[in-house]
Amino acid sequence: MTIPAATRAQAQDLLDFIDASPSPWHAVQTCAARLETAGFSQLDEAERWALKAGDRRYVVRGGSSIIAFIVGSQPAATNGLRMIGAHTDSPGLRLKPKPAEDTAGMVRLGVEVYGGPILATFADRDLSLAGRVNVRVAGGFEPRLVRFDQPLLRLPNLAIHMNREVNENGLKFNKQTELPLLLGISEDGTKAEARFRQPIAAALGVDPGNLLTWELNAYDTQKGAFWGVDREFVANSQLDNLASCHAALSALLATGEPAATCLCAFFDHEEVGSESTTGAGGSFVADVVGRLAASAGLDSEDQRRMLAQSFFISADMAHGWHPNFPAAYEPCHHALVNAGPVIKSNANQRYSTSAETAARFMAICEKAGVPCQQYAHRTDLGCGSTIGPIVAARLGIPSVDVGSPMWAMHSIRESAGVLDHGHMIAALTTAFAD
Ligand code: CO
Helix, strand or coil: CCCCHHHHHHHHHHHHHHHCCCCHHHHHHHHHHHHHHCCCEEECCCCCCCCCCCCEEEEEECCCEEEEEECCCCCHHHHCEEEEEEECCCCEEEEEEEEEEEECCEEEEEEEEECCCCHHHHCCCCEEEEEEEEEEECCEEEEEEEECCCCCEECCCCCHHHCCCHHHHCCCCCCCCCCCEEEEECCCCCCHHHHHHHHHHHHHCCCHHHEEEEEEEEEECCCCEEECCCCCEEEECCHHHHHHHHHHHHHHHCCCCCCCEEEEEEECCHHHCCCCCCCCCCCHHHHHHHHHHHHCCCCHHHHHHHHHCCEEEEECCEECCCCCCHHHCCCCCCCCCCCCCEEECCCCCCCCCCHHHHHHHHHHHHHHCCCCEEECCCCCCCCCCCHHHHHHHHHCCCEEEEECEEECCCCCCEEEEHHHHHHHHHHHHHHHHC
16 A cells, blocks of 8 residues: 555644644644644634634633634625534543542552543553643632653553453453552652652642642553554554544645635533533534624624534544454444545434535545545444534534544554545545635
């Protein structure tokens, strides 16, 4: 398989993007930095907005969700919006508010399970901490991002000699008692709490007593990699769904002066149901769309005309067919890795795709010169969902759910295709111009 140099570079850029983004807060910071470099400037939700054609702006809510847009040159009432959504969060382990405990001289950090990770994949990885900490400052507090590059934490397996059936029964953890992460040995006179606070305080250059609260996740310090005989696959954490964020952001950055307003919305909390101030089920996207319309002077009649002519692409990863587990897949709907973007359909509206919006995305792929595939889950298995149906229902915009095929969704080390990522960027770039 030959990988064009430009496609290789896009995939390398994806790996760099993920390696720079070990938490949703870092993902938003990475997006904002790339947007700033490309001439986008930040809007504050607390200020009045004045927008004009050609403006390139972005807005952040809660530090972990971001919406970026280019204001179109043509009237929104007759051209609508071109929108792409994705999510910044990934399933994993989050530290509790008071995580440190001393167990027989070992310092362990208690975690909550965030979303639906494959817990067994977190064992024996070189884990560390990344996220956001609120620090006491004169007159109040301020949020700071923190990440540790060196492995601070580990979840060692139990030796097979004490877990003889592990290969027959699978690796199982009791979430309360068997998931706490090992941080170190407690020293005489130093409480577990102090052992936990000290490295974070040192990294932030503050007094340990000034660390107020935190949102920290365990992340895998191993960098992304190409694999396969032609290096035609990528492996990394968080491909679901930072690969879609990267593809959509790349498409927006490749867009010059569009006729219709083009918008990317990347939400936190998809993995836990999206119902939050920053999630797709919250008001963020409706607020931004409403303010875009108000700024263009649209009355409520014209706002509805705008929405009726808009299109929303919900980009989230799809299940690539796994040759070792053929029985897990719907036989007529194999989505093959490196065979192009996948349109996801579900009659029960777990995906927002309709026959009409699927056809529209097919036409976009055709125009972009990329192949596309169709996926349906096995009828006897429960189907996952994503932000597509939520945003479609909130805004009343025709919507399609698409994604690149991948393996090992919700593992800490996921895999996907190099060609697919290039195809997805091409399709989304074409969608912005459609
Ligand atoms: Co996802």
